Amino acid sequence: MNAHRTPSLERQRRRAAWLFLLPMLVVLAGVAGWPLVRTVFFSFTDATLGTLDGFRGVGLDNYLWLMRDPVWWRAVWNTLLFTVVSVAVETALGLGIALILNAHLPGRGLLRAAVLIPWAIPTVVSAQMWGWMFHDLYGVVNAILLGIGLIAEPRAWTADPDLALPVVIAVDVWKSTPFMALLILAALQMLPRDLYEAARVDGVHPVKVFFRVTLPLIRPALMVAVLFRTLDALRVFDLMYVLTGNSRSTMSMSVYARQYLIDFQDVGYGSAAATVLVLVLAAATVLAVTLGRVRVDAGG
Amino acid sequence: MAGVTLRGVRKSFGRIEVIHGVDLEVADGEFVAFVGPSGCGKSTLLRLIAGLEEPSAGDLFIGGVRVNDRPPAARGIAMVFQSYALYPHMTAYQNMAFGLTLSRTDKRTIEERVRAAARLLRIEELLDRKPRDLSGGQRQRVAIGRAIVREPQVFLFDEPLSNLDAGLRVQMRLEIARLKADLRATMIYVTHDQVEAMTLADRIVVLNAGRVEQAGTPLELYHHPRNRFVAGFIGSPAMNALDVVSEGRADGAVRVWLPGGVPLEVPVDGAAPPAGTRLTLGVRPEHVGVTDGGAGLVATVTAVERLGGETHCHVALEDGQRLLVRRDGDRPVTAGERLRLNLRGETAHLFGPDGQRL
Numbered sequence: 001m002n003a004h005r006t007p008s009l010e011r012q013r014r015r016a017a018w019l020f021l022l023p024m025l026v027v028l029a030g031v032a033g034w035p036l037v038r039t040v041f042f043s044f045t046d047a048t049l050g051t052l053d054g055f056r057g058v059g060l061d062n063y064l065w066l067m068r069d070p071v072w073w074r075a076v077w078n079t080l081l082f083t084v085v086s087v088a089v090e091t092a093l094g095l096g097i098a099l100i101l102n103a104h105l106p107g108r109g110l111l112r113a114a115v116l117i118p119w120a121i122p123t124v125v126s127a128q129m130w131g132w133m134f135h136d137l138y139g140v141v142n143a144i145l146l147g148i149g150l151i152a153e154p155r156a157w158t159a160d161p162d163l164a165l166p167v168v169i170a171v172d173v174w175k176s177t178p179f180m181a182l183l184i185l186a187a188l189q190m191l192p193r194d195l196y197e198a199a200r201v202d203g204v205h206p207v208k209v210f211f212r213v214t215l216p217l218i219r220p221a222l223m224v225a226v227l228f229r230t231l232d233a234l235r236v237f238d239l240m241y242v243l244t245g246n247s248r249s250t251m252s253m254s255v256y257a258r259q260y261l262i263d264f265q266d267v268g269y270g271s272a273a274a275t276v277l278v279l280v281l282a283a284a285t286v287l288a289v290t291l292g293r294v295r296v297d298a299g300g
Numbered sequence: 301m302a303g304v305t306l307r308g309v310r311k312s313f314g315r316i317e318v319i320h321g322v323d324l325e326v327a328d329g330e331f332v333a334f335v336g337p338s339g340c341g342k343s344t345l346l347r348l349i350a351g352l353e354e355p356s357a358g359d360l361f362i363g364g365v366r367v368n369d370r371p372p373a374a375r376g377i378a379m380v381f382q383s384y385a386l387y388p389h390m391t392a393y394q395n396m397a398f399g400l401t402l403s404r405t406d407k408r409t410i411e412e413r414v415r416a417a418a419r420l421l422r423i424e425e426l427l428d429r430k431p432r433d434l435s436g437g438q439r440q441r442v443a444i445g446r447a448i449v450r451e452p453q454v455f456l457f458d459e460p461l462s463n464l465d466a467g468l469r470v471q472m473r474l475e476i477a478r479l480k481a482d483l484r485a486t487m488i489y490v491t492h493d494q495v496e497a498m499t500l501a502d503r504i505v506v507l508n509a510g511r512v513e514q515a516g517t518p519l520e521l522y523h524h525p526r527n528r529f530v531a532g533f534i535g536s537p538a539m540n541a542l543d544v545v546s547e548g549r550a551d552g553a554v555r556v557w558l559p560g561g562v563p564l565e566v567p568v569d570g571a572a573p574p575a576g577t578r579l580t581l582g583v584r585p586e587h588v589g590v591t592d593g594g595a596g597l598v599a600t601v602t603a604v605e606r607l608g609g610e611t612h613c614h615v616a617l618e619d620g621q622r623l624l625v626r627r628d629g630d631r632p633v634t635a636g637e638r639l640r641l642n643l644r645g646e647t648a649h650l651f652g653p654d655g656q657r658l
Contacts, residue, residue, distance in 0.1 A: 194385035197352050202399030202450070203373025212398075216389045 036278070043271035050265060062272035072273065074248055075256040078165060082252065083233040086172045091226055093173065094180025099210075101181065102188040112185075119178040127242035130171045134158050134243075161249035168239050168250050176232070180225055187221030188214070223292040230288065234281055253277045302363025302376065302453040303328040303486060304349060309358035311344055318344055320510045321358070326503075331480050331487045333501035335494055335533065341510040342490045343458055349488060350379050350456050363453055375454075378447035382459040384439045386431040392418075392442045393427040396449050410449075417448040420482060421475075437468045444479070457489040461496065473499060494534055498522075506530050528655040531582045537612065539582045539649075540623045548575040554650055554658060556581060558643070559619040562597050566645040568658040579658070582649035585612070585626035589642035596640035599623065604635055615639060 043062055047055035066072050101112055118126065133140045134157035142154040157167045191214065199209045215222075237254035244250045246259050257277060261270030304326040311319040319341050326332045334342040347353045349360065351372035360367050367375045386395050393414055400410045418424045421441040431439055440460060447455055460476075461469045477500055480487060491497055497504045498518045505515040506529070514526040518534075525531035531539045544556040544564075549572030553565040556579060566581070573579065599615035602622075606629065613625040613633055625641065627633065650658045 192383060192385065194381045194383045195387060198379070198381060198385040198387075198446075200352065201350060201372045201377065201379045202402075202446075203371070204399060204402050208402055213387055 039271045039278075040275050041271075042267050043275045045268045047267040047271075048265045049262070049267055052267065055268065058268065062269045063276070065269065066272050066276065071248060071251070072253075072256060075251045075253050078250060079234060079236065079252045079254075082165065082169055082172070082236060083230055086169045086176070086233055087226060087229045089169070089173050090177045090180045090229060091222070093177045094184050094225070095222075097177065097181040098184035098188055101185050112182075115178045115181060117178075118175050119182075121175070123175065123238045124242055126175055127171060127239050130167075130174075131158065131243050134167055158244050159247075161247075164244050164247060164250045168243055171243065172233070172236070172239055176229060180229065183221060183225040183228075184218060187218040191217055223288070227285070227288045227292070230284060231281055234284060235277065253280070303330070304454055304488065305359075305361040305364075306345075306349075307359045307361075309345075309348060309360060310356045311341075311348060311353060312356045317356070318510050319348070319355075322510075322512055324505065324512065324515065326486060326488060329484050329486055331489065331500060331502045333489045333491060333497035333504045334507055335491055335497040335504055336507035336513075337533075338492065339509075340507040342492075342507045345507070346379075346456050346458055346488060346490045349454075350377055351375050352379075376452055377454045377456055378450040378452035379456040379458065380440075380443050380447050380460045382462055384431070384443040384463075386439055386442055386446075388431050391428050391430055392423065392434065392445075395431070395442055396427075396446045399446070399450055413449040413451070414445070417445040420448065420479070421445050436464050437472055440464065440472060441475075444476075448483070453486065455483075455485055455487040457487065457491075459490055459492065462492070469496075476500060495536060498534070504534070506533055508533075524657075525582075525649065526657055528580060528582065528651045531649060531651070531657075535584055537585050537624055537626065539584050540588070541651075542581040542583070542617075542621055542623065544579050544581045544650075546573050546575055546577040546579050548572060553645060554579075556650065558597055559617045559621055560598055564643055564645055564648065566648050566650045566658075568650055570658050573652060573658070578653060580651040580655075581643075582651060583623075583643055583647065585624040587644065587647035588623065588625045589644070590625065590627065591640045591642045596642045599625075599639050599641050601633060601635050601637045601639060604633055613639070615641070 042055075044057055044059060045055040046058050046061075097115060101108055101115070105111065121129075132138070134142075136142065136154050136156040136159065139157070141157065142151070145151045146154065155163060157163050195213060195217075196209065199213060204212070235254050236252050237258065240247075240250045240252050240255050241258075246255060246263070251259075253273065254277065257270050257273035259270075260266045260273060264270075304324075306322050306324040309319060309322045309324075310317060322345060334345060336342045344353060348355050349362075351367070351370065355368065362375055362377065372379075386392075387398065390398065396414045396417060397410050400413065414427070415424070418427055421444060423438060423441045423445065426434060426438055426442070431442070434442065440463075443460070457476075461472050464472060473496060476489075480500070489497070489500060501518060503515060504518055504521055506513040506521065508529050514521060514530045516524075521530055521534045525534060525539075528541065532541070542558065544558055547555040547557060547563070549555075553567045554572045555563055555565050558564055558581070564581070597617060599617050601613050602616050603614040605612040605614070609629045611627045611629055611631055611633065613627055615623050615625055617623065623641070625639070633639075652658055
């Protein structure tokens with residue numbers, strides 16, 4: 001009966017499509033689906049690293065503890081602050097760099113490649129590199145600032161609770177601005193030159209052209225870039241861990257979850273933190289996608 | 301309103317000169333078309349007038365004022381782009397008003413001007429739509445409307461119809477002709493389509509490789525092309541070119557031998573070339589007659605193209621030279637048939653070895 005309704009060519013195509021999708025689905029289920037399900041499962045238990053076989057369900061206890069832990073809330077605050085500030089600065093800087101790279105400068109091919117270098121370096125490596133540069137005794141940052149007289153005595157950049165988070169944000173900006181710049185540059189290069197000539201004939205001031213023409217037209221690409229960076233920033237781990245270890249002043253949600261999972265071997269509690277992090281990421285994605293679309297329709 | 305004057309205008313990109321000294325006078329209220337093949341410099345010339353490019357040498361006057369150093373917005377011009385160049389995120393109204401809203405024109409004036417332009421272009425009901433919701437012809441109208449609201453002294457059109465399909469192009473051509481009558485503004489119109497130039501322009505400027513080949517009214521160019529390039533470019537289908545041999549001068553005309561030993565006397569203005577010079581005879585397909593018998597060029601029909609209203613006969617002469625003959629639509633003619641062609645000296649053109657008309 002089904003054979004009558006669906007033409008055989010169509011069935012063949014569907015079968016082929018599923019066949020092509022299958023390897024990817026298996027891999028995804030294996031590396032993402034299964035660990036996620038296990039993490040959520042463990043978050044309702046009192047499992048520890050040593051007793052992964054013998055544990056009992058504790059219901060929502062882990063979550064209740066999490067909600068009552070000021071260190072967790074500090075980690076949430078750190079993560080949000082880090083995300084908002086670093087993504088905002090990266091967007092502004094990236095936009096500026098993209099606009100410069102988009103101008104017809106001599107040697108801009110080389111410039112474009114050079115800008116990409118920070119992005120190409122693995123985060124752990126660049127974090128370690130910056131860790132040395134910010135070192136309180138031998139670091140080049142202190143040497144330079146002392147040399148030009150901006151500070152009177154060496155600062156403990158990564159240890160000082162007031163300075164650590166700004167330092168982490170600065171390193172992230174250094175690393176991720178190229179990514180922003182390149183995504184925005186790609187969007188800029190899609191814009192037709194005619195529009196700018198029409199604006200010149202109309203006598204529109206370049207600054208107004210930027211805000212009234214360029215910005216609205218690259219906004220879809222800008223939103224995607226901001227969303228990517230936001231999701232990346234919300235689950236930040238390596239920068240903090242390499243630069244400041246488990247210090248509370250910079251601890252992110254990921255660092256918190258890892259500390260409980262590995263250092264304290266409390267798999268149940270750590271899983272609960274990790275699960276909340278996943279929920280926050282999901283919420284941010286939904287929020288960004290829906291808000292982004294609404295704004296595109298309202299203004300665009 | 302104002303005229304446009306170009307004096308010795310040159311333009312180089314790097315070391316390559318693309319405009320080799322153009323002198324041109326466009327009168328106030330005149331519609332001038334720049335035509336020529338791709339890369340002839342017609343668009344560059346228009347962009348020089350607009351101020352989107354700077355001339356490497358020469359002077360540019362609009363309304364008697366030298367505008368070389370003025371930005372596009374201060375030249376009293378408006379431009380309609382080939383791609384329309386509409387802002388995709390703005391409505392038709394916003395597109396048309398954009399230039400005015402930023403030049404401190406008050407809201408009432410803007411509204412009046414946009415509505416008036418929309419009425420003229422019959423797009424009043426489309427003003428709230430964005431470009432992506434408009435058809436090609438409608439976008440073109442919005443683009444023209446944006447030019448109109450600026451109330452320019454000179455309108456510049458850069459191949460405005462080349463992105464439209466054939467039917468719409470004819471319709472928009474008539475619209476532009478109507479606008480020309482309504483606005484009475486100076487208009488400079490770039491196109492590679494000689495039909496557009498012939499039908500719209502008061503005067504046509506034929507450009508080739510950065511030089512003005514000839515400037516004149518459409519019929520001047522059609523009847524008195526100055527050289528082989530203009531002769532081949534103006535008129536559709538294109539003028540036939542036959543290799544002939546001069547026999548010398550005879551009473552204000554040059555006598556030439558056509559293939560097959562048929563003589564023809566063609567009136568010329570200039571001096572006759574010495575006997576034996578190889579010349580090119582230009583005859584338009586519509587000027588090739590067919591006789592029922594007797595004297596004439598013997599030709600064999602190689603292909604017949606029927607367009608309904610007319611028939612294009614491709615024929616080969618005895619020495620193998622090819623010719624296009626335009627005949628009535630229903631004329632019975634088949635490939636392989638032999639015809640006797642009748643050329644008249646008055647409708648033929650003679651070009652010397654250098655391509656210049658004699």
